[in-house]
Amino acid sequence: MKITVLFISLFAILSFNSFKEIPKKTKRPNIIYVLADDLGYGDLSAYNKNSKIQTPHLDQMASEGMMFTDAHTSSSVCTPTRYGIITGRYNWRSPLKQGVLTGNSKALIPTERTTVASMLKQQGYHTAFIGKWHLGWDWALKDSNAEKKEGWDAKDFDNIDFSKPVQNGPKELGFDYSYGHSGSLDMAPYVYVENGMPTQVPDTVSVNDGKFSWWRKGPTASDFVHEDVTPNFFRKSFKHIEAQAKTDQPFFLYLALPSPHTPILPTEEWQGKSQLNPYGDFVMMVDDYMGQLVKAIKDAGIEDNTLVIFTSDNGCSPAADIKGLEAQGHYPSDQYRGHKADIFEGGHRVPFIVKWPDYIKKGTVSNDIICTTDFMATAADITNYSLLDNEGEDSYSMLPLFKKPNPKKPIREATVHHSINGSFAIRQGDWKLAMCAGSGGWSGPKPGDKEVIETLPEIQLYNLKNDPGETTNLQDRYPEKVTALKTLLIRYIKEGRSTPGTPQPNDAISFIWKQIDFVNP
Template identity: 70%
Template sequence: MKKHLILAILCIVLLQMSCAKKQKIEVEQEVVTSPNIIYVLADDLGIGDIKAFNPDGKIKTPNIDKLAQGGMKFTDAHTSSSVCTPTRYGILTGRYNWRSKLKSGVLTGTSKALIPNNRATVASFLKKNGYYTGFIGKWHLGWDWAKTQSDSLLGNGWNPGDFKNIDFSKPIKNGPNDVGFDYAYGHSGSLDMAPYVYVENGMPTAMPDTVTVDKGKYTWWREGPTSPDFVHEDVTPNFFRRSFNFIKEQAKNEKPFFLYLALPSPHTPILPTKEWLGKSGLNPYADFVMEVDGYMGQLQAAIKEAGIEENTIVIFTSDNGCSPQADYKVLAAFDHNPSSIYRGHKADIFEGGHRVPFIVKWPEMVKAGSVSGKTICTTDLFATCADIVNAKLTDNEAEDSFSMLPLLTNNEKMFKREATIHSSINGSFAIRQGDYKLVMAPGSAGWSFPKPNSKDVASLPEIQLYNLVTDPGETQNIYNEHPEKVAKLKALLQKQILEGRSTPGEAQKNDSVANWKQINWEKSR
């Protein structure tokens, strides 16, 4: 009897120990798989503006460099588009921007919402998986302002009279809160696009009481209604201050958090505060970059002070290449090139339009000082987050997103991105696979020489092929020398466009519109 009793007690003890051990493992896995995620998106920041990516650069960026030293630097990172709105769409949806109804160009401050409420975003996905989600910054994905009359139409946002029918006393619809963000604070378009009004959780924070405009060389913004709490020079500092408070408050909670901090800088208006004006010794744009860097140092300090540094992922990147508004000629006089060794700039299909700095710091999982040369895209955030929280994606979610987790954990062979598609401001395509990049347009397809529809492109070939390993500056079009490579890449581009996805899964539909460049491909499907 005693023997049986001893055996029973021993079994109970072993069972309890097993359960305790299992619980401990689950807790440890929870710590590993549920990190806080902070995604900082700079605006029009060139890859050559960050010392960690361009040692020859003349702008001092010690804090962003330190971020790179503490994590992984990606030297072949790209945005899906070379302009603002499309890239932001791709980041949040994990879907190439041209699959949406926006096939070219950008939205304005009065544009309607681009992301439907029923489309999954990184925010809605993480929210569903236990995260508290926050957006602070420049939205530029459209939302629906309240109108003074139900049948009144708003202007397109480019002219001073386009805002007369907005009722700023009423909440907006179809904004960040409607696509997954628990908390949202920001403005509708770029910092040079009216209306200049903050919106917090769907409600304008103040009624516009003035109309402002600036026409300075660096400081210009379009004319439009401005709220008393909206001070252009203070917008970037304001967003950072609110982010520090967000981090401090969320660090107290058990839930992990996701913060999407979308900066309006160093995009125009180029407005470094007095503290930073003249600091670079180059020009106001360089000063503005240094201001962003300074605040990135404060952000890292806020994370550390909150006691969450080890298991917080900080991602820093830009929405496209540097804008010509930065004044490349002045910077060149100081031997500084915002595009580094790459051709072109914002809006272009060339590398300078979409190759960007990209850093991931995650002390608990990512080796400090590591570097990845794999080609990644900003659409890859969604699948990476899904991988981190160990949750599956459905066929109509993140159709062009590949998890970067294998790269972050030194398991490169498991990274599945086959190719990357880029688009320029006019909707032209390029596809990158391995060393080669095929451009389906003559010239820059953007703002740099040779521009679309100019006499300079009339005699140029309709396609371009570059080997980016031997010719990173895209100086030698070798399409005539490699017809088989051209045919292969063109077929892959067509396949990934027509199937509505570039990831494995059931084919999806693109949001087609009339006169789309690829409409003939759709018809021939």
């Protein structure tokens, strides 16, 4: 009897350990993180059964891996979300308290901060970035004594010396190889930078004012063709995967797409395919390229032990002509309120698909709440790296969810959301508290609207289980819930972290932070 009990106990221990461990392979898994730009939660047919945009390749990826239904970006706009992915830290701990950077902005991430790339490089990975950076880097200047300009106007680029290397970019943050452009595809300068060096000196000034292919005026290199940027990044990625698969070194590829963000530029073969508008065509084009990416991984013979993540940096943008899409029965945010820039769910709830045949069971669905900041801790967990107290302060490992997608206890204590104007929300379980009266972004009620100023309560409380569309503000009915969530949010802000560990300082700033009023009432 004792022997039987002992055997059962040993079996339970072994089963628990094997549940947590990464499969014993000849090498650690390759990791590919694909970040779409301005893709809505409801744009994929795998997520929205009523979607008018067909995305068969991403649907297949979901059926061969895991879908997360409650995944969120750390912000509802580009730059801050990218900061969180790379650092595992909320952007508002940095000097970026609202908005996004320009194509001429200084580097946001200091080189002494650990990034997912520098960590994986330390763990023996070859690391690569291909795509849209949008985290700032320091362009070389013709006159170093001249005032550094950060802006949108073409004259703001006059002092850049494109014949010299940039500093404090991907190369200095842990990427062995890097190729991409500085900001969004509608932000000048339009120059590719490879391993810190511009590939060509711009020789023209381009501008396009079309409704769906609009971009800002600015210096443009002859090898930079707007319509070909997305295909170019995918081609580069295919070649990179093929080359790295021939080595014995595991690799990490961060592929940051500039699409389907503006300029909305589906190539000729995709124009009109969605029968909706150019945005729908563009989404279908991205889906097709994702199918080619998965095929490239398979053809390289590394499919089983390669972790592929596909997600978006925030919700769909109004530039997609959301009202026009909705008139045709397509809802980019599905049942959720708002869109890009907003504190509402449509601003930051995004598709999140993970495929890893050696470790993740096909066709699984997780309803647990995750955040894009969680990539840092996940990569650390996969490679048995122990994060220091000043690394990945807002990152929780998703690795346990890959085996047990719907645990009784969520992996995150709570999740903080952030809008374009710097408004906060905090989510815990079914409850979400927004520390603003309206959207905090671009949908109505907008910040500054008369309705916001004169009639709406200063805060919003929603039960997302009962009210996923955020239609009924419950702040006056559940004051104890408001107090509890606000207290937790303030603790997260003041302690410099939302994960267990020693409190950390937030970055010093030289200006008055408007949100300080509710932190120190």
